[in-house]
Amino acid sequence: MGSSLRKYLIKLSVTAFTVCALAVSIATVALNIVFSVSKKSVILSANSYFSQKISIAAMFYVPPNYIVLRDVSVAGAGAPVSKEAIVVPAVWARCSLKALILKRAVLISSMSLYRPRMNYFEFYNFLRNNFEQIMEFIRNLPEQDFRLSVRETALDLAQDDAKPDYVNVNAMLGIRRDAVWGFASLSRDLYSKAQAAPRRLMKGAPLQCNFNGVLRKDGFSLGSLECMKENLYSKLWGEFDGNTVGLKGFAFINTAFEERFRPQPAVGLFTKISSMFRQEPVSREVVGLSRKSLYLLDINCRLTVAFPGIQIDRLTFSLNNTPVSLKGSIVLTDPVSLELSCASSFGSAEGAPAENTNKLRVELKGALKNRTFNGNASLNLDLVSKKKDGIPVQKMEVGLKELIFYFDEYPRLKFRIGEVSGFFQTSSNEYRILLEQANGVASIKNEHLKFIKFNSRIYDGFLEGQSRIDITQSPVRILSVIRVRNVSAHRLEGLLVHFSKLHGRLASSMYFSNYPRLYLDGGMMIHDGYLYNFEFFKWLADLFNLPSLKKIDFSRVSSRFLVNTEGASLYGMALDSPDVNLHGYFSLRQNDLVNSRIALSLNRELLKQSPKFTPLLKLLREDSGALEFDFRLSGNLHGMNFQWLQSDFKRRLQEAIPGFIQRKLERGIEDIIESISAQ
Amino acid sequence: MAKVMNVRIASAAVLLFFFTFAAAHAQSEERLHALAAEAAGSGQIDAAFMHFRSLLTEYPHSKYEERALFAMGEYYFRAADYRDAAQMLTSLLEGYPDSEGRLFALAYLLKIAERAGEEALAQKLKNEIVTLRQHSFLFRNFKEYKYLSPLSRKYRALYYIDKIEFYVDGELFAQISY
Numbered sequence: 001m002g003s004s005l006r007k008y009l010i011k012l013s014v015t016a017f018t019v020c021a022l023a024v025s026i027a028t029v030a031l032n033i034v035f036s037v038s039k040k041s042v043i044l045s046a047n048s049y050f051s052q053k054i055s056i057a058a059m060f061y062v063p064p065n066y067i068v069l070r071d072v073s074v075a076g077a078g079a080p081v082s083k084e085a086i087v088v089p090a091v092w093a094r095c096s097l098k099a100l101i102l103k104r105a106v107l108i109s110s111m112s113l114y115r116p117r118m119n120y121f122e123f124y125n126f127l128r129n130n131f132e133q134i135m136e137f138i139r140n141l142p143e144q145d146f147r148l149s150v151r152e153t154a155l156d157l158a159q160d161d162a163k164p165d166y167v168n169v170n171a172m173l174g175i176r177r178d179a180v181w182g183f184a185s186l187s188r189d190l191y192s193k194a195q196a197a198p199r200r201l202m203k204g205a206p207l208q209c210n211f212n213g214v215l216r217k218d219g220f221s222l223g224s225l226e227c228m229k230e231n232l233y234s235k236l237w238g239e240f241d242g243n244t245v246g247l248k249g250f251a252f253i254n255t256a257f258e259e260r261f262r263p264q265p266a267v268g269l270f271t272k273i274s275s276m277f278r279q280e281p282v283s284r285e286v287v288g289l290s291r292k293s294l295y296l297l298d299i300n301c302r303l304t305v306a307f308p309g310i311q312i313d314r315l316t317f318s319l320n321n322t323p324v325s326l327k328g329s330i331v332l333t334d335p336v337s338l339e340l341s342c343a344s345s346f347g348s349a350e351g352a353p354a355e356n357t358n359k360l361r362v363e364l365k366g367a368l369k370n371r372t373f374n375g376n377a378s379l380n381l382d383l384v385s386k387k388k389d390g391i392p393v394q395k396m397e398v399g400l401k402e403l404i405f406y407f408d409e410y411p412r413l414k415f416r417i418g419e420v421s422g423f424f425q426t427s428s429n430e431y432r433i434l435l436e437q438a439n440g441v442a443s444i445k446n447e448h449l450k451f452i453k454f455n456s457r458i459y460d461g462f463l464e465g466q467s468r469i470d471i472t473q474s475p476v477r478i479l480s481v482i483r484v485r486n487v488s489a490h491r492l493e494g495l496l497v498h499f500s501k502l503h504g505r506l507a508s509s510m511y512f513s514n515y516p517r518l519y520l521d522g523g524m525m526i527h528d529g530y531l532y533n534f535e536f537f538k539w540l541a542d543l544f545n546l547p548s549l550k551k552i553d554f555s556r557v558s559s560r561f562l563v564n565t566e567g568a569s570l571y572g573m574a575l576d577s578p579d580v581n582l583h584g585y586f587s588l589r590q591n592d593l594v595n596s597r598i599a600l601s602l603n604r605e606l607l608k609q610s611p612k613f614t615p616l617l618k619l620l621r622e623d624s625g626a627l628e629f630d631f632r633l634s635g636n637l638h639g640m641n642f643q644w645l646q647s648d649f650k651r652r653l654q655e656a657i658p659g660f661i662q663r664k665l666e667r668g669i670e671d672i673i674e675s676i677s678a679q
Numbered sequence: 680m681a682k683v684m685n686v687r688i689a690s691a692a693v694l695l696f697f698f699t700f701a702a703a704h705a706q707s708e709e710r711l712h713a714l715a716a717e718a719a720g721s722g723q724i725d726a727a728f729m730h731f732r733s734l735l736t737e738y739p740h741s742k743y744e745e746r747a748l749f750a751m752g753e754y755y756f757r758a759a760d761y762r763d764a765a766q767m768l769t770s771l772l773e774g775y776p777d778s779e780g781r782l783f784a785l786a787y788l789l790k791i792a793e794r795a796g797e798e799a800l801a802q803k804l805k806n807e808i809v810t811l812r813q814h815s816f817l818f819r820n821f822k823e824y825k826y827l828s829p830l831s832r833k834y835r836a837l838y839y840i841d842k843i844e845f846y847v848d849g850e851l852f853a854q855i856s857y
Contacts, residue, residue, distance in 0.1 A: 590802075591802070591803075591806040593806065593809065593857055595841070595857070632840050632841070634840050634841050634857060635809055635810060635813060635814075635857070636806075636809065636810035636813075639810060639813040640813070641813060641814045641815065641816070641838075641840055642814070642815040642816065643815070643816035643820075643840040644816065644817050644818075650818075654818060662817070662818040663818075665817055665818070666815065666816075666817045666818060666819065669815045669817050
């Protein structure tokens with residue numbers, strides 16, 4: 001009895017299972033037929049919705065309640081159309097079986113995208129071209145809980161035909177009633193580029209972001225958005241209210257961070273699956289931020305978003321305790337239009353009056369297209385507070401016109417500037433310079449050292465140079481080598497007024513460094529030119545009645561120069577001319593204090609032209625072809641002291657003339673010098 | 680009786696002192712200056728200081744104010760009262776920019792700034808002293824400036840091409856190299 005009952009139950013179970021399996025199989029087959037038939041209409045419907053072509057290789061049902069899409073792709077916006085913007089090998093969507101069977105409606109409760117590949121720029125174009133449609137799609141979604149996850153996305157940052165440069169992205173977005181939360185993990189991994197399909201070789205340090213918030217009828221309240229990396233920690237919170245966005249927060253960034261990669265482990269299937277659900281552990285460095293070097297505190301921004309325009313009504317923050325404010329607008333059209341104005345006050349004690357702070361203002365206006373910025377920029381710096389051994393500049397203005405900045409070969413940045421104008425003001429002088437047709441390349445690939453090569457026209461000559469910038473040090477260390485060729489010396493009068501009296505073609509080499517001491521060191525040489533009405537020689541010409549000294553032809557004028565925080569000096573000065581030779585040094589220190597020693601040699605034939613000098617010539621040795629005239633200058637630049645140094649000629653002159661004549665001459669020279677200084 | 684006499688003598692002494700002081704107090708600025716100069720000339724520096732002080736108090740805008748300010752400045756400096764010295768000498772420089780004693784007042788202020796560790800002020804004062812006068816040395820090696828102060832001290836400044844030396848009563852007081 002018992003045995004027959006058991007057999008009956010087994011038979012019943014088998015029959016029920018078979019019926020169920022059959023029913024599920026039939027339902028599966030039926031639904032797959034339905035999906036197969038509807039695939040085309042789904043594609044057509046999607047294509048009518050979005051501006052870029054969407055294709056789906058296969059669409060099928062997997063029990064109990066999954067819809068699987070295979071090889072979903074979105075075509076690129078530009079030519080060639082065959083280029084795919086987004087490729088998703090597999091999309092698993094979980095839907096309500098009850099709604100699917102009874103209501104014949106697809107109500108999706110979760111969706112997972114596996115191993116999507118997308119080009120950042122194509123994806124950006126897709127978002128930009130279909131922004132309104134996407135927003136409408138989101139608005140029309142049924143009000144139900146939803147979860148979206150994206151696994152192992154390969155986001156290619158390369159543009160056009162450049163080599164692939166992938167960022168790996170894992171992300172999740174969850175909505176439950178009004179609550180929204182999510183996370184994203186981004187890492188710049190190293191991929192094998194030899195194969196058609198990218199294969200990851202090394203994993204980069206992940207940037208992890210978590211956020212949570214609450215959906216409101218008129219907007220969204222962002223509880224927190226945290227971003228963490230080994231060298232970064234930031235937190236933002238705020239409100240999205242209609243078109244207005246208000247955010248507050250802070251960020252710590254270690255700029256000396258060196259990106260570290262670790263090998264991609266060879267793992268089994270189980271580990272692979274479990275890793276999909278596991279967040280990468282964040283380095284302990286993030287928590288402690290032991291090496292942070294940039295502090296962005298008190299971030300407070302208010303934006304008005306009227307797509308495609310974003311108006312930055314206010315963005316203020318303190319960067320390493322230096323207050324910065326930014327205003328402007330960004331229009332996300334093609335090209336992207338930018339108009340930004342950034343201002344900062346720095347270098348003063350907290351609470352110091354506004355007039356006692358250094359002020360920096362940077363303005364940028366232009367358009368961004370195809371990773372190229374085209375526009376104008378300006379920088380204004382007012383230095384009020386002066387540090388000991390600091391740069392003796394009080395005001396600096398740099399204008400960049402027709403600036404073209406190319407980001408397409410990042411991390412190699414190229415730039416072209418139609419016109420660079422510079423104005424610098426110290427306590428006593430103003431300096432101006434104009435460069436045209438400037439070109440340069442900045443290589444910022446190295447984490448520590450950045451290199452810039454540049455060249456330009458400088459008036460009718462050429463300038464070229466290169467700089468090395470070490471950003472890991474504080475202050476940032478800059479070392480530059482600059483060469484100037486074939487420029488008319490008198491056109492440099494904006495840099496030094498005395499150049500206006502100097503005619504000839506100038507060549508110069510100089511070295512600049514800001515550490516351990518700020519200095520500009522170099523040399524210059526002018527060939528086959530002339531000095532015209534040079535103040536000192538003009539004075540000599542008037543004093544000794546030697547008009548030919550007003551214009552001195554020379555074969556060569558050369559000098560070394562050094563500019564540092566203590567002042568500026570010309571040393572190793574040499575003027576070679578048939579009638580006049582000059583050697584010596586001239587240094588100008590802080591407060592315009594001069595220290596100079598000059599050896600001047602005047603040809604005997606030249607002196608014969610002077611009726612005043614003729615009687616003195618007999619005091620010169622017969623074998624001496626020139627009058628050696630050594631002197632020192634000191635005191636204030638605009639009222640220099642003068643001393644005629646001892647020489648054989650001076651000794652003979654002193655012996656030849658009585659003391660009262662010497663004193664009369666002395667007074668006469670003093671009057672003349674004072675009259676020249678007064679000019 | 681003797682007690683009464685003592686009281687009378689004491690009263691007379693007080694009255695005499697009062698009238699003497701009042702008479703001195705009421706003296707003209709010329710008289711006060713003459714008294715100060717006389718005291719300074721006879722080496723009674725403290726008495727000279729008191730007279731110059733009275734001169735400044737009684738006749739704040741007198742024609743001797745310049746001399747009185749310098750005198751008080753140098754007296755306070757000698758007494759190591761650098762704050763009051765600086766105040767007097769600064770008043771002198773502000774009120775009398777063409778004062779004969781300007782160069783030496785600046786030298787005093789330089790010494791005071793150096794003692795106080797005010798590097799920026801000291802540098803500014805050095806610069807002012809260096810640029811105060813322009814010189815040419817054709818045959819001579821230095822130029823000398825002399826000043827006899829209100830307290831009868833002999834000041835001397837020697838300008839060389841690269842340095843300035845200050846002497847007070849023949850002793851080197853300060854030196855500036857540039």
